[in-house]
Amino acid sequence: MSNLGTEDNPLLVAIVGSGPSGFYAAEALIKSELHIKVDILERLPAPFGLVRSGVAPDHQKLKQAIKLYEKIAESPDFKLIANVTVGTDISIKELCDAYHAIIFTCGAESDRKLGVHGENLKGSYTATEFVGWYNGHPDYRNREFDLSDDVAVIIGQGNVAADVSRILSKTIDELKHTDIAQHALDTLAESKIKEIHVIGRRGPAQAKFTPKELREFGELLDCDPVVLKQDLILNSESARELAEKSNIASKKIYDLFCEFSERVPDTAKSKKCFFSFLMSPKELIGDSKLEKIILEKNKLSGEPFKQSARGTGETIELDAGILFRSIGYRGIPIEGVPFNDNWGTIPNDKGRVTNLDGNLVPQLYTAGWIKRGPSGIIGTNRACSVETVECLIEDLDKLKSDTIKPGAQAIYTILNKKKIRHISFDEWKKIDAKEIEQGDSKGKPREKFTRISEMLSVIE
Amino acid sequence: MTTIVTDNCKDCRFTDCVTVCPVACFHYDDVMLYIDPDVCIDCSACIPECPVQAIYEGDDIPEDKEQWIEINAERAPNLPVCEEQMDPLPGAEERKAALGF
Numbered sequence: 001m002s003n004l005g006t007e008d009n010p011l012l013v014a015i016v017g018s019g020p021s022g023f024y025a026a027e028a029l030i031k032s033e034l035h036i037k038v039d040i041l042e043r044l045p046a047p048f049g050l051v052r053s054g055v056a057p058d059h060q061k062l063k064q065a066i067k068l069y070e071k072i073a074e075s076p077d078f079k080l081i082a083n084v085t086v087g088t089d090i091s092i093k094e095l096c097d098a099y100h101a102i103i104f105t106c107g108a109e110s111d112r113k114l115g116v117h118g119e120n121l122k123g124s125y126t127a128t129e130f131v132g133w134y135n136g137h138p139d140y141r142n143r144e145f146d147l148s149d150d151v152a153v154i155i156g157q158g159n160v161a162a163d164v165s166r167i168l169s170k171t172i173d174e175l176k177h178t179d180i181a182q183h184a185l186d187t188l189a190e191s192k193i194k195e196i197h198v199i200g201r202r203g204p205a206q207a208k209f210t211p212k213e214l215r216e217f218g219e220l221l222d223c224d225p226v227v228l229k230q231d232l233i234l235n236s237e238s239a240r241e242l243a244e245k246s247n248i249a250s251k252k253i254y255d256l257f258c259e260f261s262e263r264v265p266d267t268a269k270s271k272k273c274f275f276s277f278l279m280s281p282k283e284l285i286g287d288s289k290l291e292k293i294i295l296e297k298n299k300l301s302g303e304p305f306k307q308s309a310r311g312t313g314e315t316i317e318l319d320a321g322i323l324f325r326s327i328g329y330r331g332i333p334i335e336g337v338p339f340n341d342n343w344g345t346i347p348n349d350k351g352r353v354t355n356l357d358g359n360l361v362p363q364l365y366t367a368g369w370i371k372r373g374p375s376g377i378i379g380t381n382r383a384c385s386v387e388t389v390e391c392l393i394e395d396l397d398k399l400k401s402d403t404i405k406p407g408a409q410a411i412y413t414i415l416n417k418k419k420i421r422h423i424s425f426d427e428w429k430k431i432d433a434k435e436i437e438q439g440d441s442k443g444k445p446r447e448k449f450t451r452i453s454e455m456l457s458v459i460e
Numbered sequence: 461m462t463t464i465v466t467d468n469c470k471d472c473r474f475t476d477c478v479t480v481c482p483v484a485c486f487h488y489d490d491v492m493l494y495i496d497p498d499v500c501i502d503c504s505a506c507i508p509e510c511p512v513q514a515i516y517e518g519d520d521i522p523e524d525k526e527q528w529i530e531i532n533a534e535r536a537p538n539l540p541v542c543e544e545q546m547d548p549l550p551g552a553e554e555r556k557a558a559l560g561f
């Protein structure tokens with residue numbers, strides 16, 4: 001048999017998950033000098049992962065990353081097999097039999113918990129649910145969010161927390177020409193929220209926003225950002241952190257907070273967004289639903305850049321009807337794939353999957369959030385996927401098999417037997433065109449289908 | 461709003477920025493890199509990667525660097541795309557030190 005990676009014996013790779021890391025892995029494989037066939041399996045009928053269902057609807061320009069993914073999908077060596085969940089519809093064994101290598105790029109779709117009493121009260125939600133809901137993700141189509149109280153609290157100070165807070169802070173006019181789901185727009189139109197509190201465990205020098213996202217809060221039509229001057233007093237370790245030349249992003253964030261603290265309140269604006277620091281929720285209180293949050297004040301301790309927050313025992317109460325936690329994400333384990341439960345990731349060495357003892361597992365690779373944990377933005381996944389593909393290609397000799405692998409054909413046979421309707425990229429393009437058409441009359445870039453059945457009906 | 465590369469990149473051309481660009485919009489000549497504003501999606505991924513802080517986003521461009529908006533827009537489309545990390549130019553480390561990084 002000819003060598004693996006040649007025209008007669010191409011390297012067959014299955015990628016699990018069609019988010020940025022999946023597409024960048026496909027790109028790196030297709031660009032390599034070997035003959036390679038790449039199939040991306042995706043759980044939903046719609047590809048592109050969090051670029052479609054995470055990135056905020058009012059940040060449309062970022063979604064143009066999809067143009068590059070569409071170009072990758074045009075390659076004759078690429079196939080999308082969507083509407084197929086790996087682990088349930090197709091097993092890892094079936095994938096390993098059909099392909100030489102599998103790359104898991106399935107993201108981090110579950111949330112870290114606060115671990116406090118009352119966390120499961122009605123009114124206490126995860127950012128993931130809310131983001132999925134306003135972005136039209138089918139998993140969250142039937143969620144209901146009660147926005148009738150005037151105070152909302154967001155726990156966490158990263159960009160996802162910024163997205164959630166900004167969506168709650170904006171007027172309908174600021175949102176109606178985005179691709180926000182119609183059901184979300186209707187609910188937000190009835191929102192009574194007047195105060196949004198964005199609460200961080202650590203101080204203003206450690207907030208994880210990007211300057212650009214934070215700056216937007218100074219430019220909202222009907223909402224003023226509020227920061228108390230006394231909250232901006234730094235301990236000497238934090239001052240040293242900000243003086244470090246390489247820490248310019250944190251310095252910019254801090255300067256923006258200072259700017260917000262100097263603002264004369266604009267009484268014409270009906271909403272306020274408060275940024276508060278050094279507090280952690282201790283208990284959520286309410287009878288049938290959330291009414292009050294007990295927050296414990298924190299103190300920082302440790303060396304500069306290694307400061308951690310510790311509770312001081314001092315608490316304050318905040319009346320609030322709704323809370324969103326945005327304190328990190330975890331992957332969801334897939335049957336037959338090692339999983340590190342502490343980190344919520346697939347254990348790996350530069351992208352080569354290992355078991356928990358650190359021994360390599362043949363044929364399996366990983367990239368993106370499920371490899372590194374939920375940090376980094378769209379582009380970060382490109383460098384991450386390139387690293388994984390370099391390892392995979394280095395391992396070519398070990399990936400050889402004695403027989404020709406059947407690739408997608410074997411997968412189609414299994415799916416057809418199970419009567420699972422898989423969706424190709426061309427079929428997705430039809431759904432995509434219909435969404436764009438639906439958005440047109442409303443002045444939106446698209447009106448998403450939010451139910452899998454609706455998407456399927458376009459191509460039946 | 462645009463994201464631009466400015467003069468700190470000159471003669472050093474560390475290409476850390478390129479590895480994280482989601483849309484491959486960096487272009488290069490013998491001296492430095494430029495961003496094609498028609499392709500860039502302003503995601504800011506490249507900004508913290510640059511060891512000499514040569515990259516600025518639209519709202520944050522210092523006044524004395526504003527001429528670089530036009531320079532990026534003019535030069536980028538006519539130059540080859542830089543998709544992968546390249547070796548830094550000779551003397552890059554010295555220049556980085558001279559810039560105080």
Ligand SMILES: Cc1cc2nc3c(=O)[nH]c(=O)nc-3n(C[C@H](O)[C@H](O)[C@H](O)COP(=O)(O)OP(=O)(O)OC[C@H]3O[C@@H](n4cnc5c(N)ncnc54)[C@H](O)[C@@H]3O)c2cc1C
Pocket residue numbers: 016017018019020021022041042043044047048049050051054055056059062084085086087105106107108109131159160163334367368369370375376377378379381503
């Ligand atoms: C709310 C939010 C806002 C963000 N905003 C920005 C932003 O403004 N700018 C920016 O640059 N980055 C942003 N990011 C980060 C960016 O979205 C991530 O870095 C990136 O999407 C991670 O890529 P990924 O491919 O690892 O995972 P994902 O994008 O999560 O892709 C994973 C894919 O795998 C699929 N999948 C999961 N399990 C299975 C299975 N068993 N079988 C088949 N398929 C499966 C999922 O359906 C999904 O399509 C944001 C993230 C979030 C959560």
Ligand code: SF4
Pocket residue numbers: 465468469470472473474475476477478492493509510511512513514515
């Ligand atoms: S990382 Fe900075 S110095 Fe290096 S090529 Fe990019 S912009 Fe230029």
Ligand code: SF4
Pocket residue numbers: 379463480481482483484485486495499500501502503504505506507
């Ligand atoms: S802002 Fe984003 S898209 Fe633009 S050049 Fe930097 S990494 Fe590329």
